[in-house]
Amino acid sequence: MDNDISEFVGRMQQFIEEQNIRFVDVKYTDLFGRLYHVTLPVSRFGERLFSQGVGFDSSNIPGFLDVASGDMILVPDPETFFVDPFFDPPAVSCFATVMNARTHKVFDGYPREILSRAVEYLKKSGIADRALFLPEFEFYLFNDAVFRTTKRSSAYFFDSIEASWSDAEERNHGYAILDGKGYHIAPPADVHFKFRSKLVELIESADIPVRYHHHEVGEAAQEEIEILPLDALSAADAVILVKYFARMLAKDYGIFACFMPKPLYGAAGSGMHYHQILLKGDKPVFYDDSTGYPNLSRIATNYICGLLTHGRALAALTNPTTNSFKRLVEGYEAPTRLFFGFANRCAAVRIPRYANLPNEKRFEYRPPDATANPYLAIAGMIMAGIDGIERDILPTEENMFGPINGSVDALPEEKRAKIASLPRNLLEAADALVSDHSFLTAGEVFSEAVIEKIVEKEKKEHKELLLYPHPREMELYFDI
Structure with a gap:
């Protein structure tokens, strides 16, 4: 050494x-x-x-x-x-x-070390030698971002020159993006495409390979950059660096990069879906062309079921803010229930239709967002997957994990009732972690002290936000 x-x-x-x-x-x-x-x-x-x-x-x-x-x-x-x-x-x-x-x-409480222990635990289990992760970066670019909270006032204001509702004098006249119509929109409506290209250059200069960039659904300059699969620790480092690069470059451009999951009411939220691949030697662990259902191995199904079994507790790691749960609502292609499906964007776990070669076989876990510490989120997903494999958890009629390829609403009520839901708020997520974290402390990957600190912070923030009067309450109740 x-x-x-x-x-x-x-x-x-x-x-x-x-x-x-x-x-x-x-x-x-x-x-x-x-x-x-x-x-x-x-x-x-x-x-x-x-x-x-x-x-x-x-x-x-x-x-x-x-x-x-x-x-x-x-x-x-x-x-x-x-x-x-x-x-x-x-x-x-x-x-x-x-x-x-x-x-x-x-x-032992350092997040990079926790993830390193999770990877070592995976290797010692004999399941795989490497865990690859591919995070998707969704974020907004605002031309103005102001917020303030005191004991007697609270307010925030965002503006985007792309939005049809923009107040900015320099707004994109004639090319404003309609609500929900931003996906892959071309310039000149896509105002910030040069920003994304410059950002990708910077990302790749740090040896982080990029798959592509494009405008996302949100009309107010919602962007997406997707990188290529990296080893778990490198992927978590990449999350930190991409956010850092985006914010610093935005500052140079005189704008603001916002990775909050739900900064705008009624608009598309920003997630951070994690595509996942396990390799043992050069062999893809998740691929098996003899299974019929999109070439997923039994181990892959076990891993997915581990994520779904512990999905409510994982939310404390993957969605660790009160704002996270403003995104996890129905109607915005955001997951709210714990099931998997083939090419189903409402599922918590989606098996992409386009990734069907052996060395590309993967699935994405869709609940996470960018407010998560990526080291803890990735470590948690690995540990949940290992638990699913070691316990040979499979989909059943009782857990209703799937596969569900269509709308959940089309299922009979008795089946819908069996599908577990993600937590509705941060307190539910923290409570779920309290009652279900032995899969994280296996092999001393997470310590009880780390779990306690996470729970303490999340319960404190949930309570704090409940106590703050909201401006919308003034509009609804001031004159009653």
Whole structure:
């Protein structure tokens, strides 16, 4: 390992000199997915940085340690270096491993470490050697975004020059997008296509391969970028970086990138569907052309049923905000019930019709959104899938997991009643996690302490939002 670090440092120092790099930016997230960083002059880059790290007070980072035991260090991960396009003077950037300053052991509550343990648990199970994930990025680009809350006032205002209701003077006259008609719309109605192309260039410069980009359904400049499958840890890193790149580039353009699941009433929500593939050696674990139903192996069906069995608890990881549940409602191609289907966009798990070759065989889990910490969300999905495989969970008439390829409303009432629903709000999700998390703590992947911190935060935020008077309430009830 020491020789590997020495070789890496030597290569990087040559690159740093050739490219006139002046800084090293070390990035990490808190337990809940918010990005943090610390920037070092390039003179600090050397082997000592990888052995001693950078000290910091973790008691200031949500979900980490308290004041009494808060000293930790950030050790750069040599596998994650890239040139950060937003630094001037130039900087290389990387993700860090968070370690205890005294023992130099990895902090077991660090989200990247939790995902690493989930991947190792998968390998030890013998089910697969690799888990690949393909996240879809949906987000809005607003020309204006203002919000404010005090004890005596609350308000927010978004505007988009693409929307038919825009108040902006520079709105897209003559080419406004009608409600729900934005999918794949072409320029000039698609105002921000150049922004997306530039964003894709930046994403690929960080070695994140992109499949495509396009305008999404939402009229107010809803965008989508889809990357190609990556190993689980790299996919989670990519989620953090794509959001970072989108927000930074939007700032340069004088606009705002919003990844909230439901920023606009009555408009399309933004999800983050995760396509999933397991490989054992070079063999795709989810493919079996002898099964009939879209070439899914029994293990794939087990994995899917694991996701559905634990879907309500998973929501605390994949949909961890009060805003998440404003998206998970009927009428907007968002899943509300826990079943799977072939090419069914109302299902929690969709098997794509177009991905039917052995090395492409996958399915997507559709409930998640971009407010999730991707390390925890992906780790949770892996653990739920493993549990489904180890318990050989299959669809039955009692659990009604599927396959359901048509509308759920077309089913008889007695069958519809058996289909489990996703939580209706954040409190239900937190309570589900309290009652169902042994699949996460298997193999000590998640600790009880991490589960408790997640539940505590979500219950607190649910209660806080209930107590705030809402502007719409003033319109409905002020004069009663």
